Amino acid sequence: MVIVLDFGGQYNQLIARRVRECNVYCEVLPYTKSIEEIKALNPKGILFTGGPNSVYDETSPHYEKAIFDLGIPILGICYGSQLMAWTLGGEVATAPVSEYGHTDVEVDTNSVLFKGIEATTGCWMSHTDYIKQVPEGFKIIGHTPVCPVAAMENPARKLYATQFHPEVLHTKEGKKMLSNFVMDICECAGDWQMESFVENTVKELRGQIGEKHVILGLSGGVDSSVAAALLSRAIGKQLTCVFVDHGLMRKNEGDEIEETFTGKFDMNFVRIDCKESYLEKLKGVIDPEEKRKIIGTEFYRVFWDEIKKHQTDCLSYFAQGTIYPDRIESGKGKNGKSDTIKTHHNMVDQPTDVQFLGTIEPLKDLFKDEVRKVGETLGLPHELVWRQPFPGPGLGVRIIGEITAPRIAVLQEADWILRDEMAKNGYEKELAQFFCVLPGVNTVGVMGDHRTYADLIAIRAVTTDDFMTADWAKIPYEILGKVSGRITNEMKGIVNRVVYDITSKPPGTVEWE
Numbered sequence: 001m002v003i004v005l006d007f008g009g010q011y012n013q014l015i016a017r018r019v020r021e022c023n024v025y026c027e028v029l030p031y032t033k034s035i036e037e038i039k040a041l042n043p044k045g046i047l048f049t050g051g052p053n054s055v056y057d058e059t060s061p062h063y064e065k066a067i068f069d070l071g072i073p074i075l076g077i078c079y080g081s082q083l084m085a086w087t088l089g090g091e092v093a094t095a096p097v098s099e100y101g102h103t104d105v106e107v108d109t110n111s112v113l114f115k116g117i118e119a120t121t122g123c124w125m126s127h128t129d130y131i132k133q134v135p136e137g138f139k140i141i142g143h144t145p146v147c148p149v150a151a152m153e154n155p156a157r158k159l160y161a162t163q164f165h166p167e168v169l170h171t172k173e174g175k176k177m178l179s180n181f182v183m184d185i186c187e188c189a190g191d192w193q194m195e196s197f198v199e200n201t202v203k204e205l206r207g208q209i210g211e212k213h214v215i216l217g218l219s220g221g222v223d224s225s226v227a228a229a230l231l232s233r234a235i236g237k238q239l240t241c242v243f244v245d246h247g248l249m250r251k252n253e254g255d256e257i258e259e260t261f262t263g264k265f266d267m268n269f270v271r272i273d274c275k276e277s278y279l280e281k282l283k284g285v286i287d288p289e290e291k292r293k294i295i296g297t298e299f300y301r302v303f304w305d306e307i308k309k310h311q312t313d314c315l316s317y318f319a320q321g322t323i324y325p326d327r328i329e330s331g332k333g334k335n336g337k338s339d340t341i342k343t344h345h346n347m348v349d350q351p352t353d354v355q356f357l358g359t360i361e362p363l364k365d366l367f368k369d370e371v372r373k374v375g376e377t378l379g380l381p382h383e384l385v386w387r388q389p390f391p392g393p394g395l396g397v398r399i400i401g402e403i404t405a406p407r408i409a410v411l412q413e414a415d416w417i418l419r420d421e422m423a424k425n426g427y428e429k430e431l432a433q434f435f436c437v438l439p440g441v442n443t444v445g446v447m448g449d450h451r452t453y454a455d456l457i458a459i460r461a462v463t464t465d466d467f468m469t470a471d472w473a474k475i476p477y478e479i480l481g482k483v484s485g486r487i488t489n490e491m492k493g494i495v496n497r498v499v500y501d502i503t504s505k506p507p508g509t510v511e512w513e
């Protein structure tokens with residue numbers, strides 16, 4: 001394994017993920033881990049992360065010098081590079097010119113770290129301090145016009161450092177540099193697969209949970225489904241998954257979720273059917289924020305009531321499908337400064353009268369695509385593993401105006417046709433998200449010799465990396481035409497017009513409500 005020693009930088013998990021991409025197992029550990037604990041793990045390599053501090057601050061995270069004498073290859077990144085230089089007797093100072101963003105770095109391609117890299121390579125910099133003087137025995141292997149030590153090495157001691165961030169995508173050849181470190185310098189075998197993550201996690205979960213029980217809130221989304229499958233592998237019937245079916249899922253989705261988790265996996269599966277009570281609560285409500293609040297509040301009321309039933313004899317653990325990006329987002333969201341554009345209902349606190357032994361989040365360090373790999377390894381159906389992001393309030397935010405059972409059925413049908421056609425065309429992977437909206441507008445049409453007056457369906461499809469901004473997708477006209485034709489034919493008398501939403505975000509949002 002390779003260890004990422006965390007000195008407080010923002011890309012720590014990204015470094016770990018890049019190492020895992022080389023098929024090498026990698027974990028992030030806090031810099032407070034003792035040298036004995038690190039030795040006991042027998043790592044093949046260590047990466048020191050960046051961090052916001054200056055090595056000269058008294059409160060800055062430091063590490064004892066002996067770590068550099070273990071004979072284990074170390075790569076220091078940004079703050080990590082300065083820490084290495086400073087600890088080993090080099091000089092670190094405030095840079096006369098700070099570098100932020102894209103910077104061309106001249107590198108020494110004779111260094112193993114830069115094997116196969118262009119002599120001038122675009123790197124991502126973000127620093128105010130810099131290494132002014134390398135420690136004894138070190139050689140400069142990278143520089144920029146204003147940064148004399150953009151990279152340094154001491155191959156005899158297997159110590160390497162870069163001022164820039166090889167882990168971020170903006171460092172064009174960063175993946176190759178990290179691969180050089182992990183494969184050539186650390187001499188890792190590169191034979192680690194997701195199966196090993198599954199095996200190790202299953203072992204750890206069994207050790208942690210023992211004979212106790214675990215309750216998991218299953219939404220049917222990728223993350224909670226993969227967490228459920230993983231826990232099922234680890235503890236079988238000690239796991240209870242609670243699935244609140246509010247009736248606002250896509251066509252047949254509730255049944256498919258039940259089928260998967262009752263048929264294929266060993267666990268207790270509870271499906272709470274509250275379609276009727278939701279419809280009752282949503283009767284006459286047309287304000288988008290009020291709808292969201294009702295859907296969210298009702299969801300948690302039903303969910304926690306069910307959990308309380310399971311907690312009468314003894315306490316259990318509470319499991320969640322939290323993944324790494326969720327942790328960053330919720331951290332960011334805590335500054336309280338951002339505007340409430342829309343209330344996302346899946347971040348509601350645990351009520352004070354519900355107690356647990358603790359929280360279990362087996363996917364908390366993984367990125368979405370890694371979670372998908374775990375899901376595939378565990379044998380979850382393809383549709384579930386590759387499921388699109390689906391909002392907690394479900395179709396509720398795609399039905400403008402009042403939510404009624406017949407209107408849900410109309411939207412479900414149109415949306416199903418869209419998804420079916422996209423799957424047939426193999427176009428779904430090109431899009432971040434696509435779905436139908438029922439705007440609640442009737443338009444005049446003609447069918448045969450008859451006038452029709454029926455619902456309008458809008459198609460929304462976007463491309464985006466992070467959903468903070470999004471562009472409307474340029475779906476080929478032939479596909480859009482086919483979808484429109486199918487919806488108006490297969491839903492005769494119900495839908496007579498289909499439109500395509502060509503608004504980016506901003507100014508629009510992805511969902512219509």
Ligand code: XMP
Binds near residue numbers: 343346390392393510
């Ligand atoms: P917006 O509409 O905010 O959507 O541009 C961005 C992404 O977030 C999803 N979304 C939600 N997800 N609960 C969720 O879990 C919500 O209340 C919610 N609202 C929007 C949306 O589907 C898109 O992927």
